[in-house]
Amino acid sequence: MKIKQVILRHLKLDLLYPFTTSFGTEYDKDFILVEVKNEDGLSGWAESVAMLDPLYNEETVKTNWHILEDYLIPIVLKNDIQHPDELFEKWFAHLRGNYMAKAAIEGAVWDLYAKEQNMSLARALGGDRSKIDVGVSIGIKDSMEETIETIGERLEEGYKRVKLKIRPGWDVALIDRVRQEYPDIPLMADANSAYTLDDMDRLVALDDYQLMMIEQPLAHNDIINHADLQARMKTPICLDESIHSVEDARKALKLGSCKIINIKIGRVGGLTESRKLHDFCQANDIPVWCGGMLESGVGRAHNIAITSLPNFTLPGDTAASSLYWAEDIIEPEVTVQNGEITVPTSPGLGYETSLEKVNKYTVYSRTYRA
Ligand SMILES: O=C(O)CCC(=O)c1ccccc1C(=O)O
Ligand SMILES: [Mg+2]
Structure with a gap:
């Protein structure tokens, strides 16, 4: 080239x-x-x-x-x-x-x-799915009512799992309330490193709510304390911030720091390392999903391509363009139907x-x- x-x-x-x-x-x-x-x-x-x-x-x-x-x-x-x-x-x-x-x-x-x-980027990466399952990440709101309402809208739109952002004080009571309204939905929580091991009891209390996982509860650069926490919790821990490479993942699995990994292309240095991390997790029976960073359509298109690989077995955070932007910079915009995005087949990203x-x-x- x-x-x-x-x-x-x-x-x-x-x-x-x-x-x-x-x-x-x-x-x-x-x-x-x-x-x-x-x-x-x-x-x-x-x-x-x-x-x-x-x-x-x-x-x-x-x-x-x-x-x-x-x-x-x-x-x-x-x-x-x-x-x-x-x-x-x-x-x-x-x-x-x-x-x-x-x-x-x-x-x-x-x-x-x-x-x-x-070739489509998905095919060039070795992806074989024609559709991918997607979930949605819901930020911290002013009230529980607003959160419940937003979850209802997203479920109506077909999203296959709901991720709620949590932080100390916006956690156990929130999840308890959401579970009263929606006892069976695929639900998870993302703390973005807001807790320490001093919060062990509060985190372990989340075990009562059948969460799919809890994402990055502890420090952004930690894998040791996460291993201690995982040993105390039934709910799978998913690492986001602290995994930058296959080597980080190998150490985290060896220590028992997580049971699921969120792959963000940017966080690991690109598509090549993302694919390697995907392959490593697949070989070690660790499911992965594709995280999001509030991307424009261009980044979203990259996320869709990598998610077409076989071990992306959990719904990711790549929601529709219309949940973020009045107008996206790609054509067509990313749309979600029944919680799925169709993986484009035209050359490259497949969006103009x-x-x-x-x-x-x-x-x-x-x-x-x-
Ligand atoms: O809708 C999305 O793009 C995912 C949003 C999200 O959860 C997020 C957004 C910005 C920074 C970090 C995260 C995260 O996954 O931790
Ligand atoms: Mg996260």
């Missing part, structure tokens, strides 16, 4: 509804959209899932721009890349961390590669990135040439 041009754009989209987690409230979405072009003018697209502030992990829009501009883009423009797997495994291997920045450009190269091969819409939401852009 010969990459001739890379364009970075900083986009800003307004969220339709504020999204609150244990680490804060998002009202809008600033992100970097990456476009790579080959010599025939064919484009590959991806987005960085780094947020404006280092609240989910340490990366930000600015640190990603810096790493992309000063390290990753020069590598991609200078070298002849035979296959996108080489980026993470060879060309980026000496650069530590910065997973979301690496994933952003790697994803764009994967899309371009699939288009050059005249609309330049008109991209331009409308771009606050700053820069072009880099070979």
Whole structure:
């Protein structure tokens, strides 16, 4: 592959509804959209899932721009890349961390590669599903009534499982109330690292509610305390923040820190490592699902492609575009029917990135040439 041009754009989209987690409230979405072009003018697209502030992990829009501009883009423009797997495994291997920045450009190269091969990205990754099951992530609301109402709407729309964000004080009583209203729905909770082992009793109390799993209750960089907690809880622990690689997953499984893993392409450095992590979990009977980072349609399309792999056996967080944006930047937008998304079969991501819409939401852009 010969990459001739890379364009970075900083986009800003307004969220339709504020999204609150244990680490804060998002009202809008600033992100970097990456476009790579080959010599025939064919484009590959991806987005960085780094947020404006280092609240989910340490990366930000600015640190990603810096790493992309000063390290990753020069590598991609200078070298002849035979296959996108080489980026993470060879060309980026000496650069530590910065997973979301690496994933952003790697994803764009994967899309371009699939288009050059005249293959869907899902197929290029080895995915064989034609439809994927999806759930929905519901943020912390002002009241339990509002939460109950929102859950009802999402169930009406067909979502196959409900994830509720929790934090100390918005947990056991909430789940108890939700279980009174909806005794049998597939339900889980995500704490985004809001608890410590001092909260053991509160967390163990969640065992009474048949939750599918509890996601990342303890520190973002911990796997030791999670093992202690898992030993005390029947409910499976799912790790999100603390898994960046197959190697992290191997250690977590060895310690017994979790029984399920959430795969986010950005968090592990791209599609190549996501697929490896998927394969490793499959070989070890650990189910996986695809997490979300409030992506625009471009990131959503990447999530759909990776979710077509066979061990994504649990519904992910890739909900419809219309739950986030008044207008998405892809055509068609992502739609959900009966809790399923149809995996596109046309080349690459299978959704067109609309330049008109991209331009409308771009606050700053820069072009880099070979
Ligand atoms: O709807 C989505 O994209 C998932 C939303 C979500 O849960 C989330 C959003 C931003 C940061 C972290 C997380 C998370 O899964 O922990
Ligand atoms: Mg999470």
